[in-house]
Amino acid sequence: MPLDIVTVPCLDDNYAYLVNGPDGVAIIDAPEAAPIIDALTARGWTPGVIMLTHHHWDHVQAVDELKAKYGCMVMGPKAEEDKLPKLDFALPDCFSGGNGDGLCEVIAVPGHTLGHVAFHYPKAGAVFTADSLMALGCGRLFEGTPEMMWDSLSKLAALPPETMVYSGHEYTLSNAKFALSIDPANAHLISRVQDIETQRSASQPTAQVPLSLELATNPFLRASDPGLKQSLGMEDDSDVAVFTEIRARKDRF
Template identity: 75%
Template sequence: MPLDIVTVPCLSDNYAYLVNGPDGVAVIDAPEAVPIIAALDARGWTPGVILLTHHHGDHVQGVDEIKARYGCAVMGPEAEKAKLPPLDAALPDGMSGGSGDGAMTVIAVPGHTLGHVAYHYPAAKAVFTADSLMAGGCGRVFEGTPEMMWDSLSKLAALPPDTMVYSGHEYTASNLRFALTIEPDNAALRARADDVARANAQGRPTAQAPLSLELDTNPFLRARLPQVKAAIGMADASDARAFAEIRARKDRF
């Protein structure tokens, strides 16, 4: 049974995801209960679990209402157990579960928060990255260090390039506007920015993209490349230092 993945817009620019597979229905992040419940009920789905990526309120504030309605379990990163809503299971880095396309592995991706995780479904070629790797960008480094975030992004960049990346916010247009300040002559980036502008005009979400596209257009994943280091005047810098400079520029953008 292939995964049926539903993107659920929440709040002003957040996304939750419904994942229906051979092991049942999972809700990945719960920014807001009402739209998630509406999406579930419209499909006649009952979630068995809510999977949380990190502790920030705009990813967890719908948990209590969804759990009360459906009686589902709540799981999230072991490293943030004390900061999350009460968990039925705390998930360590590398833990795996599920079957077939529903087989899932927890990947620790600290940086945005110290315990942030991503959920990778290798057979289904999908990864849910929330505020770590984002469409055309990455999350702010609030709790970790740039080196930590670079290591996390490098883990995600090493996944198969045909992996679909499902991120947590509709920030793509602004991320690509910034990316063009780093690589204005990147043809793939210019084409992506045009595609995103058309999608936004039509009200279509853009925070879901193949990893191959991120590798071609996302300056945070491309910090290792000589041409990107040269573009920011850091030809001899380490990959992590180049990433830190790009992140600092985005913070000021």
């Protein structure tokens, strides 16, 4: 049974995801109860588990309401257990479980927060990255270091390029404007920005894309690229130093 993945817009710019596979229905992150309940009801689905990527309120605040309604389990990173709603199962790094396309691997991706995780479904070719790798961006370093985030992004960049990336926020258009400011000659990026503008003018989501597109256009994944280093005047600097500079520029953008 292949995965059936539903994107659920929540709050002003968050996304939750419903994943229906051979092991049942999972909710990935819980920003807002009403739209998640509406999406489940429309499909006649009952969730068995809520899977949390990190502790920030805009990813967890609907947990109690959803658990009370459906009686589902709650899972989240063990490293953030003390900051999360009560967990039924604390996920260690490198945990995996499930069957067939429902096989899910937990990937530790600290940086945005110290215990942030991503959920990778290798047989289904999908990864849910929340606020680690984002469409044309990455999360702010609220708790971790540039070295942590670069290592996390490098793990995600090493996944098969056809993997679909499902990230946690609709920040793509603002991220695109920044990306163009430091990588203006990137033809793939220019084309992508045009597509994003068209999609957003039609209120379509843009934070769900193949990893191959991120590798070609996301400056935070391309800190090792000689052309981008040259554009930044950092030809002789380390990849981490370049990533640090890109993140600092985005913070000021």
